[in-house]
Amino acid sequence: MIACLILFAELRCQYDILLNIGVTKYIMTDRKTYKTLDTLRFDNRFTRELPADPALANHRREVVGACYSRVQPKKMAEPTLVAYAREVAEALDLSPEDCTSEAFTQTFAGNRLLPDMDPYAMCYGGHQFGNWAGQLGDGRAINLGEVVNQNNTRWALQLKGAGPTPYSRTADGLAVLRSSVREFLCSEAMFHLGVPTTRALSLVTTGEMVLRDMFYDGHPKQEPGAIVCRVAPSFTRFGNFQILASRGENDILKQLVNFTLRTDFPHLHKDTEEASKETILTWFDEVCQRTAEMIVHWMRVGFVHGVMNTDNMSILGLTIDYGPYGWLENYDPNWTPNTTDANGKRYRFGHQAQIAQWNLLQLAHAIYPLVGETEPFETSLNQYAKSYESQWQTMMTQKLGFQTYEAETDEDLISDLLTLLQIVETDMTIFYRNLSQLELNGKALDQVSDDMLMMPILDAYYVLDQLSTSYRSKMAQWLRRYLTRLQKDGVNDDARRKKMNAVNPKYVLRNYLAQLAIDKSEQGDHTMVNDLLELLRRPYDEQPGKEEYAKKRPDWARSRAGCSMLSCSS
Numbered sequence: 001m002i003a004c005l006i007l008f009a010e011l012r013c014q015y016d017i018l019l020n021i022g023v024t025k026y027i028m029t030d031r032k033t034y035k036t037l038d039t040l041r042f043d044n045r046f047t048r049e050l051p052a053d054p055a056l057a058n059h060r061r062e063v064v065g066a067c068y069s070r071v072q073p074k075k076m077a078e079p080t081l082v083a084y085a086r087e088v089a090e091a092l093d094l095s096p097e098d099c100t101s102e103a104f105t106q107t108f109a110g111n112r113l114l115p116d117m118d119p120y121a122m123c124y125g126g127h128q129f130g131n132w133a134g135q136l137g138d139g140r141a142i143n144l145g146e147v148v149n150q151n152n153t154r155w156a157l158q159l160k161g162a163g164p165t166p167y168s169r170t171a172d173g174l175a176v177l178r179s180s181v182r183e184f185l186c187s188e189a190m191f192h193l194g195v196p197t198t199r200a201l202s203l204v205t206t207g208e209m210v211l212r213d214m215f216y217d218g219h220p221k222q223e224p225g226a227i228v229c230r231v232a233p234s235f236t237r238f239g240n241f242q243i244l245a246s247r248g249e250n251d252i253l254k255q256l257v258n259f260t261l262r263t264d265f266p267h268l269h270k271d272t273e274e275a276s277k278e279t280i281l282t283w284f285d286e287v288c289q290r291t292a293e294m295i296v297h298w299m300r301v302g303f304v305h306g307v308m309n310t311d312n313m314s315i316l317g318l319t320i321d322y323g324p325y326g327w328l329e330n331y332d333p334n335w336t337p338n339t340t341d342a343n344g345k346r347y348r349f350g351h352q353a354q355i356a357q358w359n360l361l362q363l364a365h366a367i368y369p370l371v372g373e374t375e376p377f378e379t380s381l382n383q384y385a386k387s388y389e390s391q392w393q394t395m396m397t398q399k400l401g402f403q404t405y406e407a408e409t410d411e412d413l414i415s416d417l418l419t420l421l422q423i424v425e426t427d428m429t430i431f432y433r434n435l436s437q438l439e440l441n442g443k444a445l446d447q448v449s450d451d452m453l454m455m456p457i458l459d460a461y462y463v464l465d466q467l468s469t470s471y472r473s474k475m476a477q478w479l480r481r482y483l484t485r486l487q488k489d490g491v492n493d494d495a496r497r498k499k500m501n502a503v504n505p506k507y508v509l510r511n512y513l514a515q516l517a518i519d520k521s522e523q524g525d526h527t528m529v530n531d532l533l534e535l536l537r538r539p540y541d542e543q544p545g546k547e548e549y550a551k552k553r554p555d556w557a558r559s560r561a562g563c564s565m566l567s568c569s570s
């Protein structure tokens, strides 16, 4: 239907949100008055305004003619708090005392409902690995309701791993500690890196064991169960629209689109009106823009989502569903952490922008019935590609510390660098962070040896023996071109370093660090989860004494499960 022909050779980008990193964080004031758990204000618009599944029994089924099913969380045996994120608690007006209370643990383990909570699971479908999979839905996520905080900001709360729902299909509705630690820490780390994301309020263990066959090889193991309480303005996915369109439920589709406009995109739409075709198209265009922005951030920090199915794409352009994701260690655009995707590598690092566009095309198909024209969708999808390209360019410009993107010099500089980074194993995070240390100290370029030039970046290499003479001379030659380009900008080293360090993080949630925290947590010691949470609140700061956490992946982690490869089993 929609012929979307957008070719990206290498994908690029630009944008000024990078300049805003960190500004969205919460600032605590002395005057803040907290609510308590029992006085949180709920205003559950999703369940109030959208059609519900009339059946209340919790058995697995196809749910037609509805956007959600009401369902109660399962009672868990012995919940224990592992960690909570203070900024998220703050956003909900919850005090630190509240968050360490027994009532908090019981509430966010699903054992205790607050009076105005209205728990439900959403109905959605999706394309998984490129194929339409039909109804999926919240198989193990149970939404508790929407909190409106003192600033009138709306936050939906959702428990992941709180028991079966009508959408659980053949699975158990539960989550294990290992995957919950990964989701909890990574979503908060992403937020502090300035990447659009869903958030995490809390992580609790349930006191129950969950059976998982981690590598789908017939060796299931009992693992500790856990629940993350996720928090976001909304959890609506591309798949929520797709399932309705796939069933020809155009009236409900229209309702969901209008609802999404009113609640998630109020700047586009007045509350009472039915959205016009033009508004729907403007909205689609904004979804494209937000998605481009999100992917550019992933490329900036070296994040690979791992399962970019359309049911894992947020309509708000938030990173959602942290499963077998990973962080690039050595720069390799072909890397994916997801063992389930090892053959096709559909969701590899360097392919994420194209996949997002393919997913947007599927969303366009879903909302097409409300518009009836293909051309405007094609325009937005083409615009996505252009906007991604220019945002990517700006992002790379900022990573390299240039004032502005100058195509004449920078296009080659960037593509030559990305080629060099792949020739030998080079840690992406350390490389960019250390690049800011390069300086000439008043010397002329031709007075500095190749070895001296390479000094600041040596730490980024995994195997020094891989640095052949020819490689060294190529890299040194690139560094000379780079320094010449910097000299043209005429910015002093300190100012440049400061700007580079604000976009090139020192600390990311390295795959092996998450695994070490998981190993400890599984033994009942949650200190490392809390240490990492604290560390990752300030990923761009030097944090003396914490350098250990900025080191390259140790050799033992090269091929250990959980450190370099993950399955979807969680």
Ligand code: AMP
Binding pocket: 136, 137, 138, 139, 140, 141, 167, 168, 169, 171, 172, 173, 174, 175, 307, 311, 312, 321, 323, 568, 570
């Ligand atoms: P994911 O690959 O995590 O995005 O999940 C795809 C679909 O499977 C979604 O509908 C999930 O809710 C569902 N799902 C994943 N794990 C479980 C589980 N343990 N129990 C029930 N549903 C699950």
Ligand code: MG
Binding pocket: 311, 312, 321
């Ligand atoms: Mg999912």
